[in-house]
Amino acid sequence: MAKIKILPDIIANKIAAGEVVERPASVVKELLENAIDAGADSITVEIEKGGARLIRVSDNGCGMSEEDVLLSIERHATSKIEKAGDIENIITLGFRGEAIPSIVSVSKATIDTKEEASDFGTRLVIDGGVLKNVTEVGRDKGTDIEIKNLFFNLPARRKFLKQESTEVKHIKKVLYDYAVASPGISLNLISNGREVFTYRKCADRREMLGQILGESISRYIVPIRLNTDDIDIEGFLGKPETASTSFDQFIIVNGRPVKSKSILRSIMQGYGHTLPKGLYPAYVLYFEIDPRRVDVNIHPSKREIRIHRDFTMMQALRDTVSSAFQTMSAAPEFGEKPKNFLDFNESGTSGTPVTIYNPPEQKWVDEIVRPGVPPQPQDFPQQTGIAFHADPGQPYDAGQQTDLGGEEFQFEGPKFLQLNDLYIVATVKEGAIIIDQHAAHERILYEEVLANLRGKPSSAQQLLFPATYEFSAADYDVLEPMISHLNNIGFGIREFGNRTILVDAIPAGLSRFGDGNIFHEFIEEMRTFGKITSGYIDKLAASLACRAAIKSGKPMNQTEMRYLVDRLFATSSPFHCPHGRPTIVKLTLDELTRRFGR
Secondary structure, three states, X not given: OOOOOOOOHHHHHHHHHHHHOOOHHHHHHHHHHHHHHOXXXXXXXXXXXXXXXXXXXXXXXXXOOHHHHHHHOOOOOOOOOOOHHHHHHOOOOOOOOXXXXXXXXXXEEEEEEEOOOOOOEEEEEEEOOEEEEEEEEOOOOEEEEEEEOOOOOOHHHHOOOOOHHHHHHHHHHHHHHHHHHOOOOEEEEEEOOEEEEEEOOOOOHHHHHHHHHOHHHHHOEEEEEEEOOOEEEEEEEEOHHHOEOOOOEEEEEOOEEEEOHHHHHHHHHHHHHHOOOOOEOOEEEEEXXXXXXXXXXXXXXXXXXXXXXXXXXXXXXXXXXXXXHHHHOOOEEOOXXXXXXXXXXXXXXXXXXXXXXXXXXXXXXXXXXXXXXXOOHHHOOOOOOOXXXXXXXXXXXXXXXXXXXXXXXXXOOOOEEEEOOOEEEEEEOOEEEEEEHHHHHHHHHHHHHHHHHOOOOOOEEEEEEEEEEEOOHHHHHHHHHHHHHHHHOOOEEEEOXXXXXXXXXEEOOOOOOHHHHHHHHHHHHHHHHOOOOHHHHHHHHHHHHXXXXXXXXXXXXHHHHHHHHHHHHOOOOOOEOOOOOEOEEEEEHHHHHHHOOO
């Protein structure tokens, strides 16, 4: 007697349900996709007890004939594909023909549906995958699918459901995803008889985001667009100050909400050092890609995708994100910021206004930067301390420098005030800007160190007495390939035999050498990266910049403060230090007026 048996359909459907139906939110997702594929522009989702007792999805789509609705509860019955080649060109959300048979096999289900041309609709009653009744029903065009007592015949699965509030949270997230993905559809969620939210259909994606996130969203997002021969990307990036520890992202590919590690990685690279460590950006991105390049059949619930030949696209996406923040990343204003970028507005109306960033205005730079100062950081003399040229009224001479503590000069433009030997305050037409002197100098030095590592000559200070340092064999093996890079940024290091180095120079301005302890820090950081990568180079540059930058408690005169500000605005990203902290905060006259109640 054969040991291998073909399973009955009822058992096969329950097994398939284990892959497709993880929790009530999975049911909502599959039924919502069917409704969208049916051309519905109004969908209502009703739930009770977090979907465990009841899920009802009603739509005004094309509906089904009696013949079609009977086929819809059979496994692998679908209207989306006909031949093998269709799998390579999927343009609908559903296509496998597994969802409805799997769902009705683990619930007590009722399906009401009617086509436009039919006089009557059809009602199916199914109990645990077994068709119990088929009747005619009077109703309008569209489909209602009611799922009761989910997992009633799989008690082991039912007991793993979370508490009601958790399951409702997952269902709401599904509806947020599809509201963002399909702004041309009205969505309504009702829980235990209470309306949770209604999002009205609209033609504009930004208008839908305004409904979901509040109209104030426009104040803390920046739009992006990328068009190439075979791909279109548009969407909105949360400004760096809205970053959080949560993953608040929407990725919509050909109308389908998905997850993609490669897209996330490219976007993180685009944000670069504008994000503090451990925080993640929020964004909403829409991708229109040739369906033949997108594999949506790699995950049971179609949540993940694979994009063929994606290297060029990811590189372009990274560069587009990076460029957006070179023009948008202005100083945060005083005022409150949202706890989360995706603080969903469940009423469907405007949320409380928030103030995070305003786009940078050229007049800021015009007011702050002295005429004659070169606009690009590479035009400044290389240095790791602060140096100043003698006459601010003359064009900059790279060979002319004055050390810290030089004379004061009269400058055109605003005067500067140093607050608590830590912050620099400057008045501008819009109000005032407050600059963290340490963070600002970090940004300047960070870009200089990167330029040194790319081959630009560096400045060094000679040690009066060269020092030798001996390392363990393991540490020396890590340090040895780094020596040439360290020499590029101002160290003077020579091998001295027997796992020992001789140091006769250190970068100019490096005040905390720590009797060679810095080399052990470099070694530990190198072990973390494993090899000399761009990430390690950035880390090395940021570390040295932090050590060499002026510290809190350092008094500065007008000349020093003015030149520091000039150099900051000449960097590629003047509004953030290498660690992602803001260098500048803006205090506007409007904010002062509001605070004083004028």
